[in-house]
Amino acid sequence: MSSKAKNLVIVRSVIDQGLSHAEAAARFSVSRQWVHALVTRYQLEGPAGLEPHSRAPRNHPGITPAALREEIIRLRRELTADGADAGPITIAWHLEQTGHHTPSTSTIRRILHAEHLIEPTPAKRPRSSYRRFQADLPNECWQSDITHAHLASGRQAEVLDFLDDHSRYLLHLQAAPAFTGAMVVDAMNTLISTYDAPASTLTDNGLVFTARLARYKGARNGFEKLLQAHRIHQKNGRPGHPQTQGKVERFHQTLHRWLDARPRPETIDELQSLLDAFRTWYNTARPHRATGRRTPEQAYTALPKATPSTNTEPEWRTRVDKVDRNGKVTVRYAGRIRHLGIGRAHIGESVLMLIHDNEVTTSNAATGEVLTEHLIDPTKNYQRPLQRTPGQHSPGSPPAPNSEPPQKNLSRVTVRKR
Numbered sequence: 001m002s003s004k005a006k007n008l009v010i011v012r013s014v015i016d017q018g019l020s021h022a023e024a025a026a027r028f029s030v031s032r033q034w035v036h037a038l039v040t041r042y043q044l045e046g047p048a049g050l051e052p053h054s055r056a057p058r059n060h061p062g063i064t065p066a067a068l069r070e071e072i073i074r075l076r077r078e079l080t081a082d083g084a085d086a087g088p089i090t091i092a093w094h095l096e097q098t099g100h101h102t103p104s105t106s107t108i109r110r111i112l113h114a115e116h117l118i119e120p121t122p123a124k125r126p127r128s129s130y131r132r133f134q135a136d137l138p139n140e141c142w143q144s145d146i147t148h149a150h151l152a153s154g155r156q157a158e159v160l161d162f163l164d165d166h167s168r169y170l171l172h173l174q175a176a177p178a179f180t181g182a183m184v185v186d187a188m189n190t191l192i193s194t195y196d197a198p199a200s201t202l203t204d205n206g207l208v209f210t211a212r213l214a215r216y217k218g219a220r221n222g223f224e225k226l227l228q229a230h231r232i233h234q235k236n237g238r239p240g241h242p243q244t245q246g247k248v249e250r251f252h253q254t255l256h257r258w259l260d261a262r263p264r265p266e267t268i269d270e271l272q273s274l275l276d277a278f279r280t281w282y283n284t285a286r287p288h289r290a291t292g293r294r295t296p297e298q299a300y301t302a303l304p305k306a307t308p309s310t311n312t313e314p315e316w317r318t319r320v321d322k323v324d325r326n327g328k329v330t331v332r333y334a335g336r337i338r339h340l341g342i343g344r345a346h347i348g349e350s351v352l353m354l355i356h357d358n359e360v361t362t363s364n365a366a367t368g369e370v371l372t373e374h375l376i377d378p379t380k381n382y383q384r385p386l387q388r389t390p391g392q393h394s395p396g397s398p399p400a401p402n403s404e405p406p407q408k409n410l411s412r413v414t415v416r417k418r
Contacts, residue, residue: 003052004047004051004052007038008047008050010038011038011042011050013027015039015042021036021039038050068100068101068103069111071100072091072095072108072111072112073115073117075095076091076115079091079094082261083257083258083259083260083261083262084257084258084281084286085254085286088105088112089105089287089289089293090286090287091108092105092108092293134165134166134290135165135306136166137304137305137306138164138166138299138301138303138304138305138306139166139195139196139199139305139306140198140199140200141165141166141198141199141200141201141235142162142165142171142191142198142200142202143162143163143164143165143202143245143248144163144201144203144209144248145160145161145203145204145245145249145252146158146159146161147159147255147256149175149259149271151264151265151266151267151268152263152266153266157175157176157177157271158175158177158178159173159174159175159255159271160172160175160176160179160184161173161174161248161251161252162188162191163248164198164296164300166299166303167291167297167299167300168247168251168288168290168296168299169283169296169299169300170251170296171195172187172191173275173276173279174187174272174275175268175271175275176268181207181208181221181222181223182335182336184208184223185222185223185335188223188226189226192230195305196307197230197307198232198306198308199232199233199307199308199309200232200233200234200235200308201227201232201235202235202237202244202245203235203237203245204236204242204245205236205237208221208223209221209223209224209236211224211332211335212236213239219317219331220333220335221334221335222334222336223335224334224335225333225334226334228315228357230308232308233308233309254282258278259274259278262274282296283296314356314357315355315356316356318353318354319352319353319355320352321351321353322348322349322350323346323348324347325347326344327341327342327345327346328340328342328382329351329353331360331376333358333376333378334378338380338381338382338383339381339383340353340360340362340372340374340383341372341383341384341385342372343371343372343385349365349366349371350364350366351364351365351371352365358376358378359374360373360374360375360383362374372385372386373386374386
């Protein structure tokens with residue numbers, strides 16, 4: 001007997017045969033409450049009321065409202081089309097900013113999966129497997145790198161960026177056909193004037209950032225000299241290991257996705273306008289997971305700034321050269337070739353230069369006789385020698401015992417009349 005037929009028999013025994021609810025319950029081995037419920041449903045709905053009812057709860061407090069589901073889906077599509085991050089954490093942040101009820105990120109993720117708006121990436125390395133390093137204060141470390149962008153003509157342009165390690169605040173974003181060391185130095189000078197000097201920098205080993213892997217070891221380029229002047233500690237990643245600069249590399253993904261969502265600019269100036277708009281959006285309208293879902297600007301201004309330490313390593317190196325026909329030798333200083341005046345009297349002589357930061361002592365390579373001393377002025381190309389008095393020795397070197405003073409001033413430039 002089906003459940004509906006049995007229910008009808010129980011009801012008819014009460015209504016037509018006059019059994020009490022207790023008697024019907026005893027006869028058909030059901031509870032008295034069930035007999036009462038069947039009779040009530042029959043009186044209200046007729047035979048249809050005896051059909052088995054669903055046991056599902058009438059109210060579902062855990063179900064996301066349809067309007068909120070539609071808003072989550074709309075935000076996902078809108079952010080994706082705009083080239084912005086559109087993950088569950090970002091969507092939850094936008095919902096919170098607009099006053100909506102914010103479900104858990106797992107709920108948002110389930111909704112996006114149900115709408116096929118998330119592509120599974122099972123081969124992707126899990127986030128928990130990475131070792132994360134983050135500066136404790138703003139200005140404790142600035143990361144910098146150069147990436148590329150394409151113009152409408154297909155030509156590539158370079159983009160220089162500086163990113164604060166602690167807050168992810170985008171300090172600088174500049175486009176150019178190509179960057180030289182001098183341009184990087186100018187950008188760093190501007191940043192120091194605007195935000196004060198950081199305690200350290202972290203870059204790769206590009207020649208605009210460091211000369212430590214250049215052909216001639218020891219010489220420091222302009223960027224390194226600038227950092228030394230401000231007592232900023234310089235850090236460089238291991239060659240072929242971009243994970244060391246992971247924050248700025250991850251930033252490049254965000255930048256390129258945002259640029260790819262827009263038409264390619266025609267000129268460098270148009271690209272710069274796009275970069276300026278991106279920098280404003282990135283710093284003020286985009287939450288970051290690593291900063292507690294705050295914007296980089298909020299994180300950068302929330303704590304006091306770190307400052308450079310007083311310990312910096314001086315530059316020590318040597319160089320061998322030959323005095324040219326104009327009485328000069330050359331040395332690379334702060335990324336540029338400097339011409340040091342030695343004197344026409346020493347044309348063709350091999351010389352040894354001892355370089356300590358901006359102090360250069362030049363001697364005859366064969367005899368060891370000191371010829372000139374220079375204090376390099378980084379604003380000038382040609383460097384005049386310091387005037388030395390007879391018997392004077394280079395700074396830091398004690399006079400030789402029982403030494404006779406030289407008979408002439410060796411640092412004075414002798415000009416021969418033609």
